[in-house]
Amino acid sequence: MIDESNEIEPLGSGNPPEDADRIPTELASSEDEAPAKPADPAVFEAEMNPHLDSLYRNAMRLTGNSNDAEDLVQDTYLRAYRFFHQYQPGTNAKAWLFRIMNTVFLNDYRKKSRQGDQLSYDELEDFYLYNKLSEEALSKEQSYNMANPEDVIVERLGIEEIEDAIRKLPGEFRETVALATMEDLSYQEISDVLHIPIGTVRSRLSRGRKLLQRALWQVLGKTDPDALGNGDD
Amino acid sequence: MAMTEFAIQTRPVTVLNFDTSMANDKDNEAISSHLYEEAETFDYYSCEEAVKRLNDYLDHELNADERADVVKHLKICKPCLERFNFEQSLVITIKTKVKNLCAPPELKSRLSSLLHRP
Numbered sequence: 594m595i596d597e598s599n600e601i602e603p604l605g606s607g608n609p610p611e612d613a614d615r616i617p618t619e620l621a622s623s624e625d626e627a628p629a630k631p632a633d634p635a636v637f638e639a640e641m642n643p644h645l646d647s648l649y650r651n652a653m654r655l656t657g658n659s660n661d662a663e664d665l666v667q668d669t670y671l672r673a674y675r676f677f678h679q680y681q682p683g684t685n686a687k688a689w690l691f692r693i694m695n696t697v698f699l700n701d702y703r704k705k706s707r708q709g710d711q712l713s714y715d716e717l718e719d720f721y722l723y724n725k726l727s728e729e730a731l732s733k734e735q736s737y738n739m740a741n742p743e744d745v746i747v748e749r750l751g752i753e754e755i756e757d758a759i760r761k762l763p764g765e766f767r768e769t770v771a772l773a774t775m776e777d778l779s780y781q782e783i784s785d786v787l788h789i790p791i792g793t794v795r796s797r798l799s800r801g802r803k804l805l806q807r808a809l810w811q812v813l814g815k816t817d818p819d820a821l822g823n824g825d826d
Numbered sequence: 827m828a829m830t831e832f833a834i835q836t837r838p839v840t841v842l843n844f845d846t847s848m849a850n851d852k853d854n855e856a857i858s859s860h861l862y863e864e865a866e867t868f869d870y871y872s873c874e875e876a877v878k879r880l881n882d883y884l885d886h887e888l889n890a891d892e893r894a895d896v897v898k899h900l901k902i903c904k905p906c907l908e909r910f911n912f913e914q915s916l917v918i919t920i921k922t923k924v925k926n927l928c929a930p931p932e933l934k935s936r937l938s939s940l941l942h943r944p
């Protein structure tokens with residue numbers, strides 16, 4: 594007997610991995626809940642293809658290289674197609690896709706992925722980048738034509754620098770920061786995608802954005818001896 | 827910098843030395859949707875109160891009243907205003923620039939053929 598109301602698959606049997614609590618249960622295991630009749634490809638594409646670039650970017654951030662990223666997008670896309678009947682029209686398709694990608698990634702890719710560089714967690718100051726850029730401007734005695742920190746980042750931050758900096762973040766911060774900052778997901782949607790409470794979304798964002806600012810300062814070619822140690826001025 | 831322009835400048839130092847305890851995952855696990863039920867106690871002169879709401883402000887997670895509270899502080903505190911504006915530009919810059927990275931066309935056509943295969 595199949596209970597049609599039950600859209601949540603149990604996690605596969607066997608011993609749970611050490612952090613099984615982080616692995617979401619739906620869409621996690623075998624194929625047997627896919628409908629006998631596949632979805633209309635045209636309908637699926639119309640709904641999902643606008644988000645392919647976002648999916649690819651997210652896959653790049655998760656895997657760190659374009660080969661794995663392409664594979665991850667493909668696995669995610671095909672899984673989404675198979676489970677398209679579970680998608681609720683009118684909800685955020687991008688968040689739905691990200692949730693599937695996160696599940697696929699945790700199940701199949703995580704072991705292969707590299708960790709971000711270790712960054713110090715203590716002494717995370719607010720407005721780090723603003724403060725650094727302001728200090729820099731002052732030290733250059735450009736008092737009359739002082740570079741506005743906002744102009745500096747618009748000019749000097751390219752896509753390479755941004756992606757480099759994001760890659761330096763530890764995984765859990767990287768995801769949360771990226772989804773909120775780059776992909777316009779609401780905190781509730783991020784909570785759904787990553788299966789973490791909203792309070793955790795907030796605390797990771799708070800810490801993650803501070804880490805991101807340090808990393809941005811680093812990739813902008815600034816070597817700050819305090820950046821990885823104590824930032825106490 | 828020009829902090830003297832504003833008469834009401836109670837404690838500019840707190841802008842830079844804000845308590846980071848908020849950033850502790852464990853402490854916040856239990857807190858759910860709204861951190862700020864006590865909005866009526868919002869201290870408009872407190873930089874700390876405003877900075878605590880920075881991310882929610884940037885990400886449009888504040889309701890109208892909560893947002894008005896923050897804006898009220900920004901109107902009387904130029905250092906916070908400058909910093910909030912900077913953070914907003916940073917987010918917008920990042921958002922705009924990363925959009926230039928797209929999925930490779932070959933990947934898109936491969937996905938299409940996989941979907942339409944007999």
Ligand SMILES: [Zn+2]
Nearest residue numbers: 872873903906
């Ligand atoms: Zn202030």
